[in-house]
Amino acid sequence: MKLGEGVEAAIHCAAMLAGVDGAATMPGAAMAEAFGLSPSYLLKHLNMLTVSGILESVPGPSGGYRLARPAERITLLDIVLAVEGREPAFRCAEIRQRGPARLDASVYVKPCGIKLAMLKAERAYRAALADARLSDIVAEYTADADPRSVAANCAFVERRQRPQKSSSTKQA
Numbered sequence: 001m002k003l004g005e006g007v008e009a010a011i012h013c014a015a016m017l018a019g020v021d022g023a024a025t026m027p028g029a030a031m032a033e034a035f036g037l038s039p040s041y042l043l044k045h046l047n048m049l050t051v052s053g054i055l056e057s058v059p060g061p062s063g064g065y066r067l068a069r070p071a072e073r074i075t076l077l078d079i080v081l082a083v084e085g086r087e088p089a090f091r092c093a094e095i096r097q098r099g100p101a102r103l104d105a106s107v108y109v110k111p112c113g114i115k116l117a118m119l120k121a122e123r124a125y126r127a128a129l130a131d132a133r134l135s136d137i138v139a140e141y142t143a144d145a146d147p148r149s150v151a152a153n154c155a156f157v158e159r160r161q162r163p164q165k166s167s168s169t170k171q172a
Helices: 005-017 028-035 039-051 076-084 113-131 134-144 147-160
Strands: 055-058 064-067
Touching: 005 028, 005 039, 005 064, 005 076, 005 134, 028 039, 028 064, 028 147, 039 055, 039 064, 039 076, 076 113, 076 134
Parallel strands: none
Antiparallel strands: 055 064
């Protein structure tokens, strides 16, 4: 199974946003800079996360993005589905019913064994992603990564986040 680069970018951005203070935001351009991505490419994925209710977009000159709910309530599956869509990775086209040896449709009443095996794998994959919370990913990184990397990332967030003047906070 191959996921698009957008999934990686979306997860990294969500993890970065888990580190902003309170109701502060992070500009999309700053996140694109942090990960060496094209701003227009990244904004497409940030918008998908916003539409899916994972991020909030705050308009205006001091606006940007922030998590729409606590990192404890965001799973990797939430992010993957926001970027890749809800369709299964494997889509059976019933090619066994094509070609010169094809038979009447009544021969194929039992589901294709390949389809069943692939969908079983898909369920396992999605279950594993549903168990992986964004807050756990961030905590593991903070605990296990080289302290220089943690410090550099925290300093970047501190420099580039935009405090918000309103008293609005992240949704519970």
